[in-house]
Amino acid sequence: MQKRIYGVETEYGIIFTPEGRKTLPVEKAIRFLFEKLITTEHFLNVFLENGARFYQDTGCHPEYATPECASPRQLIVYDKAGERILEELQDYAEEKIREERIAGKLSIFKNNTDFVGNSYGCHENYLVDRDVDFYYLAEQLIPFLVTRQIYAGAGKVFQTQEGVHYCVSQRAQHIYQKISGTTTNDRSIINTRDEPHADREKFRRLHVIVGDSNMSEYTNFLKIGACAVVLQMIEDNYINKDFTLRNPVKAIKDISYDTTCKRKLRLDNGREYSPIEIQREYCEMAQKYVEQYPVSDELKQSVVMWQHVLDCLDTDPDKLDRQIDWVIKRRLIENWIQGHDSRWSDPRVFMLDLQYHDLRMNRGLYYLLERKGAVERILTDEEVDKAKTEPPPDTRAKMRGEFIKLARQNGIQYDLDWSNIRLGNLLNVRVICNNPFETDTEKVAELVRTIQKTNLRKTSLSKLVIQS
16 A cells, blocks of 8 residues: 555543542543543544544543545644644643642643553554555554564563563563454454444454554654554565564563564564564565565665664664664663662652653653653654644545534534544534545535635625614
């Protein structure tokens, strides 16, 4: 598939820390977050003017789903825009909390685990050809996803029976199946959910729930870009090696505990490879593939970055302390421990881990490093700021975002989902768009003209009344 639709759904952790006897239920804090967006009965599930969706997920987690994006870079722009949107909503929620005369601090984290062992996800979505057998695709992709954490992991300080251990990934410890249909219990490497939000005869939406939420733009771009290249190779039947793991669920946990990334894994064919070696095999195939097949410049860039990261992981992972989340965070904590003559078991270390993921640009440790120029960026502040209100120009999200703006400006009642727009007092006018690559349709254009005409008539009547 030369053109692909990408999306990411990010569930955020939210904590209210009271500074007195009076506290605030998390459910109420989340309602304050949504209150600024819209004031209808369904305000815990709303589409935004940039085409994204914001809603409350299971377990009292605010969740932001990016609009449909046409490239990995565009995707991470809208993912970052989601952070900034949520930060603005947090400011509003804190103001409402003060009005309630409740003293305390509201914190929102882009991570995947809390202090009591719960996990919440970062779900990647890739549009794939329906013609490719799903289970063939999954078997080809699983070894890649299991080992991808060596550069895509967010890092985590875990308390174990043997003591404190720093792990490569947060999500890996909560994976229990190879393939399954659930995202909450018995979480899997690949989810079988088949909701393409597109023409079901042509497309399938691959739902990957095994990845970590990333703060680093570099990590996020590489994670999505490398996966997109591998998917394209699978669709073109280019992969000619078998890396089927004997026990992928055990392997994903073992890899997470090994920060050398060199512990051997047993394959089904009896051979043993380290995670770096498996990733090198995929990367070398990708290098040959991009020379022979039409591939976007962004995917070519991701292959170059992929090779660079694997070389560093093989020789000295600390060389990636500006680029890869788990390495950036580990170096940050190690420097703090040395500077305070402390140790990994210090409770403050766990707080440093959490604070790395704080969304507030004036509180989060990742953003502290960013301000100091200590992490490598891919994006500019200007394009992230623009993405907060402007939808992608080259996907279906453009129609959705522009319609939302126009409907709100003109007080038009509407409801919508990823593929449908409904409007009118009875919501009985409906437009269906099953093509996620389409940026305009005559039906939507006609709706826009109808709204504009209605608004014009209202304006004329208002002038007539005033004049009389």
